[in-house]
Amino acid sequence: MNLKIKFKFLKKHIIVNFNMGVAQFLTNTFLFGSAIFGIALNRRNFLTVLMCIELILLSINLNFALFSSYLDDFYGQIFFLFILAVAAAESAIGLAVIIVYYKFKKSIAVHQKQILRF
Numbered sequence: 001m002n003l004k005i006k007f008k009f010l011k012k013h014i015i016v017n018f019n020m021g022v023a024q025f026l027t028n029t030f031l032f033g034s035a036i037f038g039i040a041l042n043r044r045n046f047l048t049v050l051m052c053i054e055l056i057l058l059s060i061n062l063n064f065a066l067f068s069s070y071l072d073d074f075y076g077q078i079f080f081l082f083i084l085a086v087a088a089a090e091s092a093i094g095l096a097v098i099i100v101y102y103k104f105k106k107s108i109a110v111h112q113k114q115i116l117r118f
Contacts, residue, residue, distance in 0.1 A: 024066050031059035046101075046108050050094045057087040 035055035042048045061083045068076025102108055 021066060021070055025063070028059045028062045028066065031055055031062075035059065046094075046098055050091065050098070053094075054087060054091055057083055057090070061087070 032055075035052040038052040038055070039049055061080055064076040064080045064083065068074065068080065098108055
């Protein structure tokens, strides 16, 4: 797919050969960056942090699938399945922890770090 880009300071069009793999890699990079930004920006809400970790695992997973198909190798697809299983277990355990914590404290705010220690 060719992409036509017009730069105002050059006053002309530049045609860029934009491969689909590059587009998917940039999308995965954007997902990973936005998840890291979400963790750095919002550390108080445990549910948001859990969703950002899921987004990180999703972007890594998609990169494994992308490079597995690009390199014509099946090891990336095996790692894809392992990371998918880890992400499912992580979300199930994380949501169970949130439910138990909410039963005791009636809030899921993480800013009270002293309460989380035994």
